[in-house]
Amino acid sequence: MRYVKHASFKGRLVVLGFGSIGKAVLPLIFRHIDVTPERVKIISRSADKSGIAQEFGVDFLAQPLDEENYEAVLDAHLSEGDFLLNLSVDVSSLALMMFCWRRGVMYLDTCIEPWPGRYADPGTPLSRRTNYALREDVLAFRMDKRTGPTAVVTQGANPGLASAFVKQALYDLATDAGLEFDRPACHEDWAVLARKLDIKVIHIAERDTQVARRRKRRGEFVNTWSVAGFLSEGLQPSELGWGTHEKHWPEGAARHGYGCDAAIFLDRPGAATRVRSWTPLEGSYHGFLITHGESISIADHLTVREDGKAVYRPTVHYAYHPCDDAVLSLHELAGKNWEKQKNARILRDDVTTGIDELGVLLMGHEKGAYWYGSRLSTQQARELVPHNTATSLQVVAGIVGGMVWALKNPRSGVVEPDDLDHDAVLDVARPYLGELVGVRDAWTPLRGRTDLFKEDIDAGDPWQFLNFRVA
């Protein structure tokens, strides 16, 4: 089968990290980017036992990077015009970005990682352990870097495609409502459109139903993507973009007191904070309010300011129902006071059934709720691209969409998913997202509540965060 080459690349490509996402992305890179295996190098903590690097004829260097050695190691493999794709954990994204900037190397990552220790040190103030703080550090770095080698930060599925889904959903709702509007050309235009549509709340609403042949064992953390990555973000303070319509200040919440002020954080981990949400196939569910970059960047990009004051912003957050064995893993983890399990397992070839239903749920407008996103089964994912599950394929579709955008826009400076042309990204990603659908529903977080127990709710306004949060 012949595949469209979306971009051609004559430089060298270094893939840093070769875990579940690194392995999943390799086939898609060669399928859609015109680059030969001799120009690709993988650098990762430990040797590749899967044989996948060898299968694609790509050179592999087993070398952990740390604060002392990363420049020396990378200097041997990257110079002006090359590309660094960061798919590792525990290596500072900002350090890599700065390294690439100085050398004229393009860059893409899927989240903003710090060096090890920052999330886990109780001596670090809560605000500094958030994604808000990590993003603010990147925004400070980019102050004078609006041109120059392109660095795309946080471009996977979520963060990443979620920002493109939000724009597509806004576009659909505006068209459906018969609104007269020009195609938004910048984030201020998208914010004005969101305000016009009266979007009050946006969830990144995900229900992963994948199940493997071997179920979770005691003392084991099971997930469909990085266990290390999920543990880190799950134990960060819970965070959400904070909407201008909110009337009830959440218990244990705080503002940061610096930066864009689009988000707040709670004094508890996301792995212990649950919210009500909805996806079309699952219906209503309880998800974890895990911190994610897109909760902050989408809220920030959709803020309307008048005389410097925020007059419109939706509440934005993740409502993640991971696969059932990951929920059991979180439950066990919490019971052991967050002491990590001895064993970790990332599901891939042993998944027998299930889908990842991943989209954005826009609420508060006249239609009630509108979910737009991807539903993809592992079965479909395997037929589309080897070495994948539903989860990994959604992520790598976003990565390759972002890489193609970067290669076509190589001098755009530091950009977030919200800054990219969502049509261009979705054009590349769409064939790998299964059913990409928009579904309307009258769901609200108050629907179907029973009177068995008294609850602290705001019955007059369903779109208050108070009504979503599970007490």
Ligand code: NAD
């Ligand atoms: P993984 O845990 O399976 O793999 C991580 C890789 O990093 C491993 O190959 C490991 O050897 C390597 N590594 C760890 N420490 C290193 C070091 N010091 N130097 C060099 N390599 C090192 O993770 P994954 O599931 O492949 O995820 C990769 C990244 O993508 C993570 O940061 C994760 O949070 C992120 N992610 C983003 C999305 C998204 O949609 N945006 C989705 C899934 C994963």
